[in-house]
Amino acid sequence: MGPSGCGKTTFLKIVGGLIPASSGTIQINGRNVVEPHPDFGIAFQQANLMPWRTILNNVLFPMEILRRSGTAAACRARELLALVGLEGFEQYYPSQLSGGMQQRVALCRALIHKPKLLLMDEPFGALDELTRMEMQDLLLGIRAKTGATVMFVTHSISEAVYISDVVVVFSKRPAVIADFIPIDLPYPRSAEIRYSPEFTELEHRAGRALGITR
Numbered sequence: 001m002g003p004s005g006c007g008k009t010t011f012l013k014i015v016g017g018l019i020p021a022s023s024g025t026i027q028i029n030g031r032n033v034v035e036p037h038p039d040f041g042i043a044f045q046q047a048n049l050m051p052w053r054t055i056l057n058n059v060l061f062p063m064e065i066l067r068r069s070g071t072a073a074a075c076r077a078r079e080l081l082a083l084v085g086l087e088g089f090e091q092y093y094p095s096q097l098s099g100g101m102q103q104r105v106a107l108c109r110a111l112i113h114k115p116k117l118l119l120m121d122e123p124f125g126a127l128d129e130l131t132r133m134e135m136q137d138l139l140l141g142i143r144a145k146t147g148a149t150v151m152f153v154t155h156s157i158s159e160a161v162y163i164s165d166v167v168v169v170f171s172k173r174p175a176v177i178a179d180f181i182p183i184d185l186p187y188p189r190s191a192e193i194r195y196s197p198e199f200t201e202l203e204h205r206a207g208r209a210l211g212i213t214r
């Protein structure tokens, strides 16, 4: 988390190897990141689906790039779509789906090649509150199942606390780390936890780091 313009997207892009750092290096498992890696999956605020491709073929796109499309890939794409509640929409086109549904397709596309690191930039920002909470549970479920590491940018304090092992708060530009907040809430997380005193205390701490509360 961090104020608008502090460099969250920039940081995520550098971690993903999409842009170079002006100074310093990013290391993942002891290796410098210099370009996008097949073990990475990326999902941004806009679903960015290709309008001329069906839902199924949008999800399969990364596999084509990796030259791994085939029956097994198509099978996995169908499984993922079913997991996010989009069974039966495989042959639809993006314009025939709602914004929330498109975002779920984008999540499937980010997961199709089983990334070990998932980079997400406000992926649920455009969704209504209810869909957003469903997506958070979905993401936690997928993470539990796949063991992937997720780096997630959000402007929502409650979203950050609910889905995270640790919340890192950036200060205003030039950003430094304002706070590093371990979230010791138990898993599996469920909606009730949002109303617990521990949850509120963690939200409060993040709010303080962001300069919203004292």
Ligand SMILES: Nc1ncnc2c1ncn2[C@@H]1O[C@H](COP(=O)(O)OP(=O)(O)OP(=O)(O)O)[C@@H](O)[C@H]1O
Pocket (backbone or CB within 6 Å): 002, 003, 004, 005, 006, 007, 008, 009, 010, 011, 173, 174, 175
């Ligand atoms: N550490 C930095 N040094 C120099 N320029 C930076 C730095 N961080 C961000 N910028 C520049 O600031 C601008 C905004 O950065 P960025 O898009 O990463 O912000 P953000 O935190 O994602 O904001 P938002 O919450 O609005 O999405 C960009 O033009 C970026 O190049």
Ligand SMILES: [Mg+2]
Pocket (backbone or CB within 6 Å): 008, 009, 010, 121
């Ligand atoms: Mg941004």
